[in-house]
Amino acid sequence: MAPIGTAQISGKANAGPAEVELNTLALRRVIRPTDCTVYGSYSGAAFQNIVVPTLGATFTLSGTGLHLAIFLWPRAASVAIVKKATVSMMRYGTVNAAGFFNLQLSRVIQDQGATIIAGDVITPPSTHTTLNAVTITPSNLRTNQPTSGAWFAIAPTSSAHVGNLRFVDSANVATVLQPVTRGDPNPVAAQGANLTTTAGTGIGPVALWDTAAGNYPIVLQQNQGLVFDLTATGVVIGTAENIDFGVSMQWDEANINNVAY
Amino acid sequence: MAGIQVVGNTNNTTAAEVEVNTNALRTVVRPNDYGSLGIYHEGANNGTTAMSAGLAAAAPIFSFRWGNASNLALVKRVLFEMGSGGTGFTAGSAQFNMFVARSFTVSDSGGSSILATGNGNKLRTSMGTTLLTDLRISATGTLTAGTRTLDVNPIGSISVPISATTSAQFVPVKSTLFDQRVAEYPLVLAQNEGFVIQATVPATGVWFFGVQLTWEELASF
Numbered sequence: 001m002a003p004i005g006t007a008q009i010s011g012k013a014n015a016g017p018a019e020v021e022l023n024t025l026a027l028r029r030v031i032r033p034t035d036c037t038v039y040g041s042y043s044g045a046a047f048q049n050i051v052v053p054t055l056g057a058t059f060t061l062s063g064t065g066l067h068l069a070i071f072l073w074p075r076a077a078s079v080a081i082v083k084k085a086t087v088s089m090m091r092y093g094t095v096n097a098a099g100f101f102n103l104q105l106s107r108v109i110q111d112q113g114a115t116i117i118a119g120d121v122i123t124p125p126s127t128h129t130t131l132n133a134v135t136i137t138p139s140n141l142r143t144n145q146p147t148s149g150a151w152f153a154i155a156p157t158s159s160a161h162v163g164n165l166r167f168v169d170s171a172n173v174a175t176v177l178q179p180v181t182r183g184d185p186n187p188v189a190a191q192g193a194n195l196t197t198t199a200g201t202g203i204g205p206v207a208l209w210d211t212a213a214g215n216y217p218i219v220l221q222q223n224q225g226l227v228f229d230l231t232a233t234g235v236v237i238g239t240a241e242n243i244d245f246g247v248s249m250q251w252d253e254a255n256i257n258n259v260a261y
Numbered sequence: 262m263a264g265i266q267v268v269g270n271t272n273n274t275t276a277a278e279v280e281v282n283t284n285a286l287r288t289v290v291r292p293n294d295y296g297s298l299g300i301y302h303e304g305a306n307n308g309t310t311a312m313s314a315g316l317a318a319a320a321p322i323f324s325f326r327w328g329n330a331s332n333l334a335l336v337k338r339v340l341f342e343m344g345s346g347g348t349g350f351t352a353g354s355a356q357f358n359m360f361v362a363r364s365f366t367v368s369d370s371g372g373s374s375i376l377a378t379g380n381g382n383k384l385r386t387s388m389g390t391t392l393l394t395d396l397r398i399s400a401t402g403t404l405t406a407g408t409r410t411l412d413v414n415p416i417g418s419i420s421v422p423i424s425a426t427t428s429a430q431f432v433p434v435k436s437t438l439f440d441q442r443v444a445e446y447p448l449v450l451a452q453n454e455g456f457v458i459q460a461t462v463p464a465t466g467v468w469f470f471g472v473q474l475t476w477e478e479l480a481s482f
Contacts, residue, residue, distance in 0.1 A: 006268045006276060020269030025278040026289035027267055033446040041446035043439075045418035047356050083445060086437075090354055090422045137413035139361045142449040200352055200422035205436070213443040244354045246420035252446065 031213065034081065036254045040145025044138040045248035046154045052230075052241050068103075068155050069136075069247045072225035075149035081252040082218035085209040087228060088246040090202030091195060096241050102192035102231045105208040109224050136247075149253055154245070188218065188226070205246065221256075290443065298332060298478040299388025304471065305375045305398045311346035311467035313401050316460060319358075320403035323458035323472050324369035326362070327450040328394030333482050336448040336456065338475040339439040341419060343432035343468060349425040350466030357470075358415035359438040361448065362455045367408035368395035369457070392478055395455075399470075411457060416448065423463050435473065449482055 008017035009027075019028045033041065050068060068089075073080040087103050134156045138148040189208040195201045208228075211217040218226065228247055266276035267286075278287045292300060307322070327334040341357055376396040380386050397404060417438035421431050438458065441447045448456065462468060 003264060003266045003276070006266045008268055008270065008273065017270050018267075020267065020272050020275045020277045021289055022272050022275055024287065024289065025275065026287040027269075027277040028291050029288045030291050030293060031444045033444055043416040045358070045415040047358075047418055047420050088420045090420070092354060092422070139412040139414065139416045141416075141446045143363060143451060143454065200354075200424055202422055205419060205421075213445075244420055244422075246356070246418050248415075248418050250445070 034252050034254060036145075036252050038146070038255055039078065039149070039253035041141040041250070041252045042138040042145075042148045042150070043141060043248070043250045044136045044148075044150075044152050045246070046134065046136040047244065047246040048134065048154045049157045050155050050243050050245050051157065052243055066230040067227050068230055068245050069228040070151075070153050070225060071227075071249060072151040072223075073149070073220040074151060074223060075253075076222050077256050078149065078222070079254055079256055080150055080220040081254060082209060082220065082226065082249065083211045083252065084207060084248070084250040085189075085226065085228075086205055086207045086248040087191070088202065088204035088206070088244075089230065090200060090244045091241060092199050092244060093242045094239075095197045095199045095201075096239055098194075098196045100192055100194050100233050101203060102190055102233075103203050103206075103208065104187035104190035104229050104231060106187045106227050106229060107218065107220075107224065108227050150251065152249065154247060187229075202243070293335070293477055293479060293482070295388065295477060296480050297389050298480065299391065300384045300475070300477045301377065301382045301388075301391055301393075302384060302473070302475045303375065303377065303382045303396070304473040306471035307399050307401070307469055308373065310401050311348075311469055312399060314348065314465050314467055316403060316462055318461045319459045320399075320461075321369060321406055321457050322372075322399040322404060322460045322470065324362075324372075324395065324397050324404055324407075324455065325393070325457075325474070325476075326365050326368045326395040326407070326409075326453075326455040328365075328368075328453055329392045329478075330452045331480070332392060333479050334393065334450040334454075335477040335479060335482060336439065336450065336474065337441050337477065338473070339417065339437075339456070339458075340435045340473040341432055341438050341458070341470065342430070342434045342436060343421075343470040344430040345423075345427055346467035346469060347427055348465065348467045349427045350423045350463040350468075352424050353422075353463035355421055355423050355431065355460070355462045357419045357432065357438065357461075358459050359417040360411040360415050360457050360459060362409040362411050362457050363453075365407070365409040365453045365455045369397060369404045369407045369409075371403070371405045372397045372399040389478070393476075398472065406457075409455070409457070415459075416456070423466070425466075431468075432470075434471075447477070
């Protein structure tokens with residue numbers, strides 16, 4: 001059917017118009033990053049020596065679980081658009097037990113009513129004393145972008161508290177722990193490996209999440225987040241041992257009214 | 262029902278095609294318009310003499326400084342690799358971190374300058390010569406920091422176990438420190454900004470490393 005006419009596509013400031021390739025008949029276009037309007041794009045990474053506690057044959061998040069890093073999005077009327085998450089883990093020093101270890105990424109939702117602010121204390125389970133998580137300060141991918149609104153933290157190094165993180169309402173730290181309600185029954189992503197008792201073996205570095213162009217990223221609304229966990233099966237750790245853990249993330253922050261997510 | 266065809270600029274009688282089965286408009290993705298500037302890629306290594314043993318923790322081993330006042334540098338990709346030389350390490354771990362450097366008013370020194378001149382490292386000869394201020398890599402030891410403020414946390418990080426094995430590849434070739442692909446925001450550097458790669462390695466061993474990077478120089482972004 002014959003067209004009813006032709007049109008050229010012109011720009012706002014530049015009249016252009018856009019070109020169509022002579023042989024492939026393809027319209028030329030350039031792809032730009034997400035328009036984050038008042039916010040920006042960020043990257044954060046950290047490395048930590050973490051003490052793995054004395055645990056039983058298995059440890060999972062529902063039990064004595066081991067959170068290694070947490071990314072929270074506390075800002076209202078906006079979203080964090082998670083593009084990449086990369087992790088690595090290595091056992092070093094005296095390695096006590098072989099087994100299947102697993103690094104996983106899970107989406108979590110903060111309990112309603114709890115408000116996390118940057119710098120909140122993190123109280124581990126049980127009777128361990130309150131310890132501050134090590135905040136990971138994001139880098140702006142462009143200096144004129146505002147400071148990130150994300151709260152990103154890695155477990156601190158301490159033989160006293162065993163490397164676990166939980167995030168709680170700062171107003172209730174001394175009394176009731178409000179653990180995060182897990183939003184997804186299964187992790188978003190996981191990477192495991194069968195590790196021997198040889199020091200220096202580990203997992204990764206591996207991208208647990210990596211959004212290619214055209215694929216849907218992880219979109220976090222207010223009071224949602226991601227948790228990086230270490231689980232294991234068939235492992236009996238007689239005494240505490242040490243791991244090196246590294247985490248790296250890249251994300252965009254955008255006003256919820258101005259981004260099509 | 263007939264529609265309107267999209268025709269081109271110079272090819273203003275050539276209409277873009279719509280695929281028969283998917284009804285998708287054919288488009289082609291082009292790189293950013295670099296104007297009179299350019300797009301560059303460089304691969305470098307510390308040379309044929311190994312990095313000496315005993316490097317201090319968090320030593321700078323690679324430095325990229327953009328001092329141009331009028332334009333922007335967009336860092337798209339930084340890849341890294343590392344292996345041991347003829348003398349093995351004390352077993353442990355190594356970390357290689359890429360930090361954004363702001364208020365970078367004086368370039369790092371030492372090592373080897375790998376700043377391109379003329380047509381060097383252009384992805385097309387007709388592009389402009391790079392306006393990058395300084396690009397250098399360690400030869401056998403640490404670089405000497407200039408005047409800069411590093412971000413608190415790295416923008417990219419590689420952590421690997423290190424054994425005592427000699428001539429071993431510990432960081433695989435083309436491991437990613439920073440890799441922004443289509444539709445992802447690059448590291449946009451204005452005047453006196455840049456990035457630095459720092460290394461922390463165990464004692465005793467000598468080692469080699471390589472870096473590959475891609476960056477664009479644009480008037481605006």
